[in-house]
Amino acid sequence: MTSIDHVDLNLLRVFQAIVEERGLTRAGERLALSQPAVSYSLGRLRSLFDDPLFIRTRSGMQPTPVALELTEIVGRALDTVREALRYAEHFDPATSTRxxxxxxxxxxxxxxxxxxxxxxxxxxxxxxxxxxxxxxxxxxxxxxxxxxxxxxxxxxxxxxxxxxxxxFEEPYVCMTRERRGLPAGNSLKLEQFLAASHVQVRSLEHSHYTLDDALRAQGVGRNIALALPHFVAVPGVLAATDLFATLPHRLAHILNRGNAFRVYALPVHLPKAAVTxxxxxxxxxxxxxxxxxxxxxxxxxxxxxx
The missing domain is CATH 3.40.190.10 (Periplasmic binding protein-like II)
Structure with missing residues (x-):
């Protein structure tokens, strides 16, 4: 049995980084180590566990069955060490490099x-x-x-x-570029909302993609002309088209600082977006x-x- 006295615990950090990044270069970037240093550590890990641990494939470094069994164990061990070390750390924001x-x-x-x-x-x-x-x-x-x-x-x-x-919680609003022929006032009628063509944002990083589920629950369907993975492209698209986008009202406020867009209240009640x-x-x-x-x-x- 290998004694812990003869094991560099930093090797476990390298192991975890390779498991999660599936590549030596990305693991090195994450740990601020050169690729040769990561390769050397991997060699020591292979010797320590008497197993290749990772096999190089076209899709990256794939863990062996032994590595897969070790992943959860090593993860728990590192979590325990990190938690213990935090008790010894006094955080001073003025000097911290965290x-x-x-x-x-x-x-x-x-x-x-x-x-x-x-x-x-x-x-x-x-x-x-x-x-x-x-x-x-x-x-x-x-x-x-x-x-x-x-x-x-x-x-x-x-x-x-x-x-x-x-x-905070915030309501959704509807936004489109400023132009002639837009509905007067600050609210859209339901028939105007239904007649418009819309941008749909379906991001895996948050839950705004459930917006259409909430609309459908009220019997309302949007005419989707463009589906996007992120909000960042929305202002450019709206500026070049007659499309409408439904988005959180604070984001609409920020994107409309130049008053290039008209912002409307929605004609249907939707649950507010809870930002947590x-x-x-x-x-x-x-x-x-x-x-x-x-x-x-x-x-x-x-x-x-x-």
Whole structure:
């Protein structure tokens, strides 16, 4: 039996990174190691476990059956070590060089990221922020394993599985480019909404893609002319066409700062989009996690006044 006294525990970090990234180069980038250093560590891991562990294929480094069995065990071990080390860490935002990883949709990047970066630059100038959008189904495990520190968005599927807090709720509105012949007033009639051609946003990073389910539940169907994976392309598309887009009203407010668009209230009642922040139970009392949570809560509280 191999003694733990003779094992470099950093090898387990390399193992986990290769499992999750499926490549030596990407694993090295994640750990700030060169590819030769990762290859050397993989050689030591293979010798330690007497198994190839990973097989190079066209789709990346595929784990062997032994590696698959080790993945959960190594993950739990690293989680335990990280949790223990956090108790020894005093977080001082003025001097900390900690990296926080946040899953945020493209809509969140447009709406929240500028003010968050400005606040961090002032309060914690050496702290690094990494934005890593993940599909909803991957977020819980990423929070547990410290691949992510937080996730922010309209994420109802995570409410029963993570620590979370409601940041704000916001209604949906309908937006189109300013032009002649548009309906007067600030509201669309149902027949006008149905007659229009629409942009549909179906992102795996948040739950706005359920919008059409809510409309269909009220017997309302949209004429979808364009389906997009993200909100970021919406203003350019609307500026060049007569299409309408239904989106959260704060995002519409930000995209319409030049008053190039007309924003309407919807002719049907839809549930508000609840924007929540999520983190893992393991890190609920962590000083840095608590500080960063409070900072984001303070910043995003301003959005309730928009």
């Amino acid at each position: 990296t926080f990883r946040l899953s945020l949709s493209d809509a969140g990047e447009v709406a929240y990221l500028p003010v968050l970066c400005a606040a961090l630059q002032k309060a914690a100038p050496r702290v690094k922020l990494v934005i890593e959008p993940l599909p909803v189904e991957e977020i819980e495990e990423a929070l547990r394993s410290s691949r992510l520190d937080f996730a922010i968005g309209n994420l109802p599927a995570l409410l029963s599985r993570t620590r979370h807090g409601l940041l 922040m999520h983190w893992h139970e393991h890190f609920h009392e962590d000083e840095g996690n608590v500080w960063m949570r409070n900072l984001m809560i303070d910043i995003l509280a301003s959005f309730t006044k928009m």
